[in-house]
Amino acid sequence: MTSRERESTPVLALRDVRAELGGRPVLRGIDLSVRPGEVVALLGANGSGKSTAVRTAIGQVPATSGAVELFGTPLRSFRDWARVGYVPQRTSAAGGVPATVSEIVSSGRLARTRFGLFRKADREAVGRALELVGMADRAKDSVTALSGGQHQRVLIARALVSEPELLIMDEPMAGVDLASQEVLAATLREQVGAGATVLLVLHELGPLEPLIDRAVVLRDGCVLHDGPPPKAVGQHALPGHDHVHPHEGAEPIRTGLLS
Ligand SMILES: Nc1ncnc2c1ncn2[C@@H]1O[C@H](COP(=O)(O)OP(=O)(O)OP(=O)(O)O)[C@@H](O)[C@H]1O
Numbered sequence: 001m002t003s004r005e006r007e008s009t010p011v012l013a014l015r016d017v018r019a020e021l022g023g024r025p026v027l028r029g030i031d032l033s034v035r036p037g038e039v040v041a042l043l044g045a046n047g048s049g050k051s052t053a054v055r056t057a058i059g060q061v062p063a064t065s066g067a068v069e070l071f072g073t074p075l076r077s078f079r080d081w082a083r084v085g086y087v088p089q090r091t092s093a094a095g096g097v098p099a100t101v102s103e104i105v106s107s108g109r110l111a112r113t114r115f116g117l118f119r120k121a122d123r124e125a126v127g128r129a130l131e132l133v134g135m136a137d138r139a140k141d142s143v144t145a146l147s148g149g150q151h152q153r154v155l156i157a158r159a160l161v162s163e164p165e166l167l168i169m170d171e172p173m174a175g176v177d178l179a180s181q182e183v184l185a186a187t188l189r190e191q192v193g194a195g196a197t198v199l200l201v202l203h204e205l206g207p208l209e210p211l212i213d214r215a216v217v218l219r220d221g222c223v224l225h226d227g228p229p230p231k232a233v234g235q236h237a238l239p240g241h242d243h244v245h246p247h248e249g250a251e252p253i254r255t256g257l258l259s
Contacts, residue, residue, distance in 0.1 A: 166196070
C-alpha cells in the first residue's frame with residue numbers, strides 16, 4: 001500500500017453490516033466509516049445498537065452479512081491487534097478477577113511483545129499509560145480496591161498501552177466521577193493531538209464535544225444521521241444544561257454537559 005492509499009483508506013469501515021443477537025436483528029444494514037485522524041461519536045438511544053456496532057467492528061459479534069475492514073484489511077484476516085485499543089462498556093465497578101492495576105494494564109501490551117516477553121520498553125509503556133490516566137501510584141493495588149472511575153481509567157490505560165492508532169471506547173464517561181471524567185477528557189485530547197483515530201460510543205457529547213469531528217446516530221439498528229454532531233447538542237452543550245431534547249423525531253437524546 002502506498003502512503004497516499006494509506007491516508008485515504010478508512011481506519012475502520014462497516015458496509016451494509018447486519019448482525020443478530022439471540023436470533024433478533026440488532027444491526028439492520030449499517031454503514032460506518034472512520035478515516036485516519038477522525039474523532040467520530042456513535043450516538044443513539046438505549047438499545048439502538050451502538051455497542052453491537054463497535055463489537056461487530058472488532059469481531060466480538062459476527063456480522064451476518066456486509067463487510068468489516070480494519071486498516072483496509074477484511075476483519076477475518078486482520079491480525080494487527082496492537083493497532084486497536086478497545087475500552088468495553090463498563091458492566092461493574094470492578095470485575096471478580098483479583099489482578100493488580102499493573103497486571104491489567106500489562107495485558108493490553110501483549111500484542112506488542114514478542115512471545116509475551118516483557119522488555120524494558122514494555123514496562124516503560126505500562127508506566128507511561130498509568131501516568132497518563134493518573135494511576136501510577138496505584139500500580140500495585142488490586143483493581144477490586146478501586147472506585148468505578150478509577151477502574152475505568154485502568155481500562156483506558158490498558159487500551160492505550162499498545163500505542164494504538166485506533167481507539168474505540170464504549171461509553172467511557174458512563175458512571176465515572178468528575179475527577180476521572182476530567183482525566184479522561186485530557187487523555188483523549190492528548191491522544192487526538194498525537195494523531196489517534198477515535199470512535200466513541202456516547203450517550204451525550206458532553207465535555208468531549210469539542211473533540212468530535214462527526215457524529216453517527218443510530219436508531220433501531222439503522223443509521224439515522226451521519227455528519228456534523230447534531231445541532232441540538234451544540235446549542236445546548238453549555239454548562240448547566242442537562243435535559244432531554246428530541247432529535248429528528250427519534251427517541252430523545254440527552255444533551256446536557258456532565259460538568
Ligand atoms: N446478548 C444479547 N442477546 C439478545 N439481545 C441482546 C443482547 N445484547 C444486547 N441485545 C439487544 O440488542 C439491542 C442493541 O443493544 P446494544 O447494546 O448494541 O445497544 P446500545 O445502543 O449500545 O444501547 P445502550 O446505550 O443501552 O448500551 C438491544 O435491544 C439489546 O436489548
